Amino acid sequence: MNEKTAPRKVEKLLAVKGMNDILPPDSARWEALEERVRQLMRRFAYENVRTPIVEPTALFVRGLGEVTDIVEKEMYSFEDRLNGEQLTLRPENTAGVVRAAIEHSLLYNGGKRLYYMGPMFRHERPQRGRYRQFHQIGAEALGFGGGEVDAELILMAHALWQELGLTDVVLQINSLGQPAERNQHRAALIAHFTAHHDVLDEEAKRRLHANPLRLLDSKNPAMQAVIEAAPRLLDFLGEESKRHLKGVTDVLDANGVAYQINPRLVRGMDYYNLTVFEFVTTRLGSQGTICAGGRYDYLFEQVGGKPTPAVGWAIGIERVLELLKEQGSLDAAAPVDAYAIVPDAAALPTVMACLQCLRTAGVSVLMHASGAEGMASMKAQFKRADASGAHFALVFGANELAQGQVTLKPLRKADAPQQTLALAQALQWAQSLQSNA
Numbered sequence: 001m002n003e004k005t006a007p008r009k010v011e012k013l014l015a016v017k018g019m020n021d022i023l024p025p026d027s028a029r030w031e032a033l034e035e036r037v038r039q040l041m042r043r044f045a046y047e048n049v050r051t052p053i054v055e056p057t058a059l060f061v062r063g064l065g066e067v068t069d070i071v072e073k074e075m076y077s078f079e080d081r082l083n084g085e086q087l088t089l090r091p092e093n094t095a096g097v098v099r100a101a102i103e104h105s106l107l108y109n110g111g112k113r114l115y116y117m118g119p120m121f122r123h124e125r126p127q128r129g130r131y132r133q134f135h136q137i138g139a140e141a142l143g144f145g146g147g148e149v150d151a152e153l154i155l156m157a158h159a160l161w162q163e164l165g166l167t168d169v170v171l172q173i174n175s176l177g178q179p180a181e182r183n184q185h186r187a188a189l190i191a192h193f194t195a196h197h198d199v200l201d202e203e204a205k206r207r208l209h210a211n212p213l214r215l216l217d218s219k220n221p222a223m224q225a226v227i228e229a230a231p232r233l234l235d236f237l238g239e240e241s242k243r244h245l246k247g248v249t250d251v252l253d254a255n256g257v258a259y260q261i262n263p264r265l266v267r268g269m270d271y272y273n274l275t276v277f278e279f280v281t282t283r284l285g286s287q288g289t290i291c292a293g294g295r296y297d298y299l300f301e302q303v304g305g306k307p308t309p310a311v312g313w314a315i316g317i318e319r320v321l322e323l324l325k326e327q328g329s330l331d332a333a334a335p336v337d338a339y340a341i342v343p344d345a346a347a348l349p350t351v352m353a354c355l356q357c358l359r360t361a362g363v364s365v366l367m368h369a370s371g372a373e374g375m376a377s378m379k380a381q382f383k384r385a386d387a388s389g390a391h392f393a394l395v396f397g398a399n400e401l402a403q404g405q406v407t408l409k410p411l412r413k414a415d416a417p418q419q420t421l422a423l424a425q426a427l428q429w430a431q432s433l434q435s436n437a
Contacts, residue, residue: 016132020133033164037137040159044152049100051093053118053121054088056088063303075122076088092120093118111142111143116138120135135317136316136317138312139293143308144309147251148248154252154277155252155257168327171279172259172280173260175234175242175276177237180238185233189230189231193212199222200215201223215227217266274295277292281323292313296310339388341395352367355367358430361431363430391433392409394409405422406420407419
């Protein structure tokens, strides 16, 4: 073969770093978690909402705040080549849900309880439980101002942990109060950190006057003593803010939900007020927050809507699944009900008609398919049937088919007898494949 006719080597393409494929059998675990969430949302009467992955960049700049890590460092933003519009892959979805509610007058007839599931995007260093494309489950209660709805959302997340069998999850709560209270606290923070200016790192110095509350979230060991001595926002709360927090904790107490008041708990977005909370674990290292949320009564106005109270949370799906795996409580993928063994490709039309009948009845059937060299041997097919995890093998041999029958062979119970079943009565015996599974 000369150089002119030699095949050109094509570069192997890989996924973007930090954006991962979700493959079987892991994808079955994702589906199982998502189905649990759907059932939970139905019980709490939350309805599904689906918003675009791409939103106007201004939505996040105005909604999250210009001096936040997300807006300054982490957003995937670009210019639309067709019209020059500034667009961003959503780094979170609360702002998108609020935008949709305003755009479509969703609250015209009163408040709405909504939930979503989907991918979010942040440009950061990938690490365990923290990826550039990550997935969230979110719940948002729009148009409700009472602390009982804050508590309802917390009870919902707590119920999910119980259903999943998660342990070592701690609920932390704080109150960010109202703007006037935060302004007083802000002034006290600036004075405090200015008096210790020599201890601050460059990031803290840059944020000192723009967003001093974010200094409380610093992980810099050299700053921890100064942070611990900083004024607490709880000490600046007025009576209304205190009553709101007590309304939340009273409901949690009545339901036996344990919690810790964490006066240093802040949120990375500027739109929060009053109740903020996190469910955290020590089992995932530095990525220990598996659910975070709070009240955001001013976000509607920030993105162009009317004043509207709202509260919500978001769960990191990857982190929850990682925690389930860490605790050894992750359900295995559901096995196939039956594996169809087909010795002769000529029988496929008859076989597939039977399998369609079984699938219509709700049976999960995996059919052995022929390769380039035809059907594999019976021995090889039985080996694959066993590896599939199926409970039964359906053997469509020439003798069986000649009599309009199929042989049902149990694969998981050594003492169970095999049976010969009539193809014409498949609907009658289909249920037995599921009930015996």
